Amino acid sequence: MPDLLPILYQRIANLTSPSCQNGTAECAKFVGSKYRCCERKYCELARRFAKEKYNIDLRDTGNPDLPFMGENGCIVAPHLRPICTLHLCSISWADKSHVNQNEEQTKAYFKMREEIIAEARQRGKEI
Numbered sequence: 023m024p025d026l027l028p029i030l031y032q033r034i035a036n037l038t039s040p041s042c043q044n045g046t047a048e049c050a051k052f053v054g055s056k057y058r059c060c061e062r063k064y065c066e067l068a069r070r071f072a073k074e075k076y077n078i079d080l081r082d083t084g085n086p087d088l089p090f091m092g093e094n095g096c097i098v099a100p101h102l103r104p105i106c107t108l109h110l111c112s113i114s115w116a117d118k119s120h121v122n123q124n125e126e127q128t129k130a131y132f133k134m135r136e137e138i139i140a141e142a143r144q145r146g147k148e149i
């Protein structure tokens with residue numbers, strides 16, 4: 023059976039990335055941070071995950087702040103940076119009132135997330 027994780031992570035990235043691209047109220051928390059919620063420590067977690075689970079050595083872009091930030095955003099495939107891919111602050115951090123404003127997206131998010139967790143468990147590729 024083929025590993026479905028690249029497809030599943032790409033799907034959830036497609037669901038969440040428009041929110042990040044458009045910028046949300048939560049992004050305002052990172053005013054003064056060029057890359058908003060991206061941090062070097064998450065790049066390093068991605069580096070370790072890619073090596074441990076896929077034996078892939080991620081190549082640095084040369085960005086002095088974030089090893090994997092390229093000119094047009096992160097260069098790492100969604101399934102190799104699962105913590106980043108699964109994060110969408112309006113769902114991950116939101117209180118219930120906020121979640122309700124995005125009910126459809128929230129439901130779709132958790133459905134996809136459950137699929138990912140089940141597939142990852144089967145493949146020994148848990149976060």
Ligand code: SF4
Nearest residue numbers: 042046049059110111
């Ligand atoms: S996860 Fe939240 S803070 Fe980070 S870019 Fe997306 S909307 Fe902004």
Ligand code: SF4
Nearest residue numbers: 060061064065096106
């Ligand atoms: S999304 Fe990419 S650049 Fe941002 S923290 Fe994750 S690995 Fe680093």
